[in-house]
Amino acid sequence: MVFDSLQAFIAMGGHGPFIWTCYAAFLIVMVGLVFWSFQQRRQVIAQSLRQQRIEQRKAASTPVSPSESELT
Amino acid sequence: MPGKWQWFHKLGSPRWFYGIADRFNPLLLGSALLLLVAGIVWGLAFAPPDYLQGNSYRIIFIHVPTAFVAQSVYIMMAVAGAVTLIWRMKLADVFVRSVAPIGAAFTFLALFTGAVWGKPTWGAYWVWDARLTSMLILLFLYFGIIALGSAISDEKSSARAVAVLALVGVVNIPIIKYSVNWWNTLHQPATFKWTERPAMQMDMWLPLLLSVLGLYLFFTWLAFVRMQTEILHRERRTQWVRQLIQQRKG
Numbered sequence: 001m002v003f004d005s006l007q008a009f010i011a012m013g014g015h016g017p018f019i020w021t022c023y024a025a026f027l028i029v030m031v032g033l034v035f036w037s038f039q040q041r042r043q044v045i046a047q048s049l050r051q052q053r054i055e056q057r058k059a060a061s062t063p064v065s066p067s068e069s070e071l072t
Numbered sequence: 073m074p075g076k077w078q079w080f081h082k083l084g085s086p087r088w089f090y091g092i093a094d095r096f097n098p099l100l101l102g103s104a105l106l107l108l109v110a111g112i113v114w115g116l117a118f119a120p121p122d123y124l125q126g127n128s129y130r131i132i133f134i135h136v137p138t139a140f141v142a143q144s145v146y147i148m149m150a151v152a153g154a155v156t157l158i159w160r161m162k163l164a165d166v167f168v169r170s171v172a173p174i175g176a177a178f179t180f181l182a183l184f185t186g187a188v189w190g191k192p193t194w195g196a197y198w199v200w201d202a203r204l205t206s207m208l209i210l211l212f213l214y215f216g217i218i219a220l221g222s223a224i225s226d227e228k229s230s231a232r233a234v235a236v237l238a239l240v241g242v243v244n245i246p247i248i249k250y251s252v253n254w255w256n257t258l259h260q261p262a263t264f265k266w267t268e269r270p271a272m273q274m275d276m277w278l279p280l281l282l283s284v285l286g287l288y289l290f291f292t293w294l295a296f297v298r299m300q301t302e303i304l305h306r307e308r309r310t311q312w313v314r315q316l317i318q319q320r321k322g
Binding site for chain 1: 112116119120121128134135138173174177180181184185188189192290294297300301304305313314317320
């Protein structure tokens with residue numbers, strides 16, 4: 001390490017606030033991107049499961065009697 | 073039709089791509105994090121301070137990677153746009169849609185870290201010079217592609233419109249690249265050149281190279297993840313996606 005102490009590392013010779021602001025922004029945006037992308041994945045899967053359930057119910061109810069679908 | 077074009081058709085198959093992405097994703101994420109952490113820790117704590125700028129230059133270890141990848145992503149989008157227009161390959165459009173937000177985020181980060189770096193170095197957060205302005209235009213191009221893509225509901229015309237914008241906007245890339253040579257600017261010239269050894273000393277540019285490669289791999293991983301989601305959405309009526317989703321649930 002080129003710094004003598006942890007304090008010196010954090011202070012960065014007076015440039016600490018600038019450097020740490022940048023690295024914090026980088027971390028926040030990267031984590032945000034990943035989180036958002038996986039949230040989209042969950043939404044797409046949930047949406048298509050819902051669609052499948054609706055179609056199954058329709059398929060089950062139309063050819064047979066309508067009362068059957070109320071039971072399930 | 074077997075033959076030399078078979079790989080090309082395969083490449084256009086969303087199902088085939090989905091499986092490939094699944095296989096590569098853990099490797100991509102692992103190596104991306106490894107390289108990023110190594111490059112950033114080396115850059116922050118072990119690289120020597122700059123003789124002129126002191127420690128503020130340590131912002132370079134995220135500024136250059138984000139700016140570099142932001143521009144390459146745009147070039148890749150333009151190429152994918154051409155593929156969409158010429159061969160109507162669906163996967164190319166899936167790529168453009170999926171990576172545009174990543175490109176926008178990296179462009180924002182490059183601008184933001186540059187502004188914060190500018191304050192202690194130039195005395196100003198922002199100057200309207202060629203490099204900074206052309207980079208801001210890149211951000212707006214990304215916004216334009218995202219907005220245009222979501223404004224047109226018909227999948228085919230939307231794909232064509234987005235592809236055209238991606239292609240037209242690519243003229244901005246050489247402007248960004250050569251802005252530091254063509255106009256007087258506060259911005260320093262390119263760190264890496266193909267033809268010369270870097271002017272920086274090795275324990276400065278090696279950690280930078282690691283973080284650039286790390287961010288490239290991270291981009292590839294996230295692009296694959298987002299493309300898979302887009303494929304799940306577009307192919308939701310097909311049998312293989314239905315089965316896949318049922319399996320994931322269980």
